[in-house]
Amino acid sequence: MQKQVELRRGLKDVYLDRTQASFIDGAIGKLLYRGYSIHDLAEKSTFEETVYLLLYGKLPTRSELAVLDKQLKQSRDIPQEVIDILRRQLKAHPMDALRTGVSALAGFDPEVIDNSAEATIRKGIRLTSQSPTVVTTHARLREGKSPIPPRKDLGHAANFLYMLTGKEPDPEEARIMDVDFILHAEHGANASAFAARVTASTLSDLHSAVVTGIGTLKGPLHGGAAEAVMKMAHDIGSPDKAQQYLDKLLSSGGRVMGFGHRVYKAEDPRAQHLRERARGLGEKRGHPEWFQILEAVAKGMERYQSRGIFVNVDFYAGAVYHLLGIPEDIFIPIFAIGRVPGWTLQVVEQFQDNQLIRPLLEYVGPMDVPYVPIDQRH
Ligand code: SDX
Numbered sequence: 464m465q466k467q468v469e470l471r472r473g474l475k476d477v478y479l480d481r482t483q484a485s486f487i488d489g490a491i492g493k494l495l496y497r498g499y500s501i502h503d504l505a506e507k508s509t510f511e512e513t514v515y516l517l518l519y520g521k522l523p524t525r526s527e528l529a530v531l532d533k534q535l536k537q538s539r540d541i542p543q544e545v546i547d548i549l550r551r552q553l554k555a556h557p558m559d560a561l562r563t564g565v566s567a568l569a570g571f572d573p574e575v576i577d578n579s580a581e582a583t584i585r586k587g588i589r590l591t592s593q594s595p596t597v598v599t600t601h602a603r604l605r606e607g608k609s610p611i612p613p614r615k616d617l618g619h620a621a622n623f624l625y626m627l628t629g630k631e632p633d634p635e636e637a638r639i640m641d642v643d644f645i646l647h648a649e650h651g652a653n654a655s656a657f658a659a660r661v662t663a664s665t666l667s668d669l670h671s672a673v674v675t676g677i678g679t680l681k682g683p684l685h686g687g688a689a690e691a692v693m694k695m696a697h698d699i700g701s702p703d704k705a706q707q708y709l710d711k712l713l714s715s716g717g718r719v720m721g722f723g724h725r726v727y728k729a730e731d732p733r734a735q736h737l738r739e740r741a742r743g744l745g746e747k748r749g750h751p752e753w754f755q756i757l758e759a760v761a762k763g764m765e766r767y768q769s770r771g772i773f774v775n776v777d778f779y780a781g782a783v784y785h786l787l788g789i790p791e792d793i794f795i796p797i798f799a800i801g802r803v804p805g806w807t808l809q810v811v812e813q814f815q816d817n818q819l820i821r822p823l824l825e826y827v828g829p830m831d832v833p834y835v836p837i838d839q840r841h
Contacts, residue, residue, distance in 0.1 A: 468825045470825060474657075474822075479657065479660070479820070480660075480812075480813075480818070482651065482652075482809070482812055483497065483520065483812070484496070484497065484517065484649050484651070484805065484808045484809055484812065485497070485649045485650060485651050485805075487650070487651050487726055487727075489726035489727045489728050489729070490728055490729060491729055492727055492729035492730050492731060492732045492773075493732060494650070494732045494733065496513065496516060496517060496648065496649055497516050497517060497520055497521070499516065499522070501645075501646065501732050501733060501736075502732065502736075504516075504645055505642050505645050505646055505733070505736040506736070508522075508645060509618070509641055509645070510618075510619050510620060510644040510645050510648070510801070511528065511531060511532050511535060511618065513644075513645045513648050513804070514531065514535070514588070514648070514804045515527065515528060515531050517648060517649055517804045517805060517807075517808045518584050518587065518588070518804060518807065518808060518811075519584075531588070534588050534592075535588060535591065535592045535619060536592070536613075536615045537615070538588060538589040538591075538592035538593060539592045539593065539596050539613035539615070539622065540593075540596065540612070540613060541568065541593050541596045541597060541600065542568075542571045544567070544570075544571070545564055545567045545568060545571070545597070546600055546604075546610060548563060548564070548567045549563070549564060549597065549600055549601045549604060550604050552601075553601075553604055553605040554605070555601070556681075557598055557601060557602065557792050557793050557795070557796045558680075558792075558795045558796055558799065559681075560597065560598070560601035561594060561597055561598055561601075561677055561796050561799055562674055562677040562678055562681075564593075564594075564597030564598075564600075564601070565590060565593075565594065565597065565670060565677060566670070566674050568589075568590070568593055568670065569668070569670035569671070572586060572589065572670065574586055575668055575670055576668055578666060578668060578669075578814050580811050580814065580815065583669050583807065583810060583811050583814065584807065586669045586807075587669060587803065587804060587806075587807025587808075587810075587811075590670070590673055590803050590807070591619075591800075591803045591804055591807070592619070594796075594800045594803055595613075595619070595622065595623040595626065595800050596613055596626065598623075598627075598793065598796040598797075598800065599611065599623065599626035599627045602627055602790070602793060603626075603627075610626075611625065611626045611627075611629055612626075613626055617631070617637075618637065618641065619641070619644065620638070620640035620641035620643075620644055621634075621637035621640070621641075623640065623800065624636065624637060624787065627789065627793070628788065632787075635747075636744075636787055639740050639744065639783060639787070640787065642736055642737070642740065643737065643780060643783060643784075643797065643801065644797075644801040645801075646733040646736055646737065646776055646780075646801070647733075647776070647797075647798050647801030647802055648801050648802065648804050648805050649802070649804065649805030649808065649809075650802075651726070653685065654679050654680075654682075654684075654685050655675075655677075655679040655685060655686065655806070656802075656805060656809045657679075658675045658678075658679040659672040659673065659675050659679075659806045659809060659810055660672075660809055660810070660813045660820060661820045662675040662810075663809075663810040663813040663817070664813055664817055664818065664819050664820040664821075666814075666817065669807060669810050672806060672810045673803060673806055673807075676799070676802065676806045677799050680795065680798060680799050680802065681795055683720065684718075686777075686795045686798040686799065686802075687795050688720045688721055688775070688778075689721070689777040689780040689781040689784065689794040689795065689797075690781065690791050690792065690794040691720035691721075691781075692720045692721040692757075692777060692778055692780075692781035692782075693781035693782070693784075693785050693791050694720075694791070695708075695719070695720055695721075695760070696753055696756045696757060696760075696781070696782065699756050699759075699760070700756075701752065701756065702752070702756050702758070702759035703759070705756060705759035705760050705762075705763050706759070706763045708760075709763040709764065719760065719764060720777070720778075721760075721774060721775060721777045721778030721779075721781070722764055722767070722772055722773065722774055722775065722778065723772045723773075724773070724775045727773060727775065728771030728773075729771075729773060730773040731773065731774060731775040731776050733775075733776035734773075734775060734776055734778055734779060737776070737779035737780055737783055738779050740783060741753075741754050741779040741783050741786070742754045744782075744783060744787070745782065745786055748786050750786060753782045753785060753786065754782055757778065757779065757782055761774055761778070777798075780794070780797075780798075781794055784797060
């Protein structure tokens with residue numbers, strides 16, 4: 464007789480371990496990175512400062528930030544061999560190119576098998592800087608253009624947009640990208656961070672864990688939502704068609720991308736920091752319709768709030784990226800670029816007090832079946 468087991472499918476509400484990376488109260492929509500409110504960080508900090516906070520556990524002094532900023536700027540180049548590998552897969556989805564690029568970078572990192580906290584943090588800083596270069600290099604090559612080398616005189620977000628477009632972004636647009644990276648930097652045991660922890664728990668290495676994270680983040684139920692939101696906005700076409708679209712989608716059991724969350728049963732506190740920026744960018748660029756469509760969707764989804772389904776971080780992100788002129792299939796890589804520091808911190812935490820992550824599956828198949836020689840099978 465099989466013993467009774469308690470299944471927790473999707474590991475819903477299961478606590479895996481302790482962390483000092485971030486605190487999430489899903490009931491009230493609260494998020495802290497290392498104790499600091501996401502609202503303070505989004506509006507008063509920078510991605511570089513947030514990277515320091517996540518990796519070292521405290522806000523940096525001006526001189527500490529200058530040291531990190533220099534490390535980040537010096538790590539932006541990627542080896543020619545990696546560029547050549549990206550040149551071999553111009554038709555790949557940008558997330559696949561990023562996954563391949565990070566995998567290839569492992570072959571050129573002198574500390575790849577050093578799992579000490581210090582080396583893991585140094586590698587995480589390098590990957591935080593190299594990931595934008597991998598993404599933009601592939602984006603330029605697939606358009607038949609030469610990659611644009613990183614600049615050392617631009618901030619992380621501005622340099623990403625510069626390498627993607629060839630133009631130095633205006634400060635307001637660079638700031639919007641900076642805020643977006645802050646909002647995506649860390650978020651507890653989300654599927655991709657959990658996957659990265661599983662990889663780290665076997666004492667593999669940071670590059671392998673980040674490759675795992677990228678592959679996991681790609682799914683539309685996780686990081687792929689921003690791309691799916693923009694596709695939804697295109698399909699809807701105009702604000703007055705939003706309700707009809709929602710009725711059709713929801714009545715067939717579909718999911719509205721950019722809504723709902725495994726943990727948040729109130730509004731995702733990150734969404735508000737992109738909502739007004741999406742509105743403002745739309746008006747500035749002369750395309751208010753995208754924000755108007757999203758607002759019509761948000762209005763149509765209000766009745767789902769009673770079931771704990773609210774807008775999440777990805778809902779407005781897609782409109783922001785689209786209005787910044789970023790191709791839709793590069794939306795997910797932007798999420799991944801922002802999340803590298805969070806994955807790095809969680810891998811450091813996993814290494815510090817490691818337990819191999821190895822859950823159980825309840826077997827419900829046949830038992831003790833006799834083996835039949837092949838000529839007696841039918
Ligand atoms: C991210 O985990 C993280 O922290 C992730 C993230 C991070 O920073 O790392 O915050 C980033 O991934 C944000 C989420 C992006 N994904 C999407 O926007 C995709 C659309 N969202 C849904 O697929 C869904 O909300 C999930 C996957 C995000 C969460 O789903 P759960 O927790 O597994 O809940 P569920 O699928 O069991 O849904 C519970 C109920 C269901 O209704 P019933 O079957 O019980 O009647 O809520 C409904 C669902 O149908 N529901 C939705 C919905 N989300 C949940 N109905 C319509 N549209 C939705 N978006």
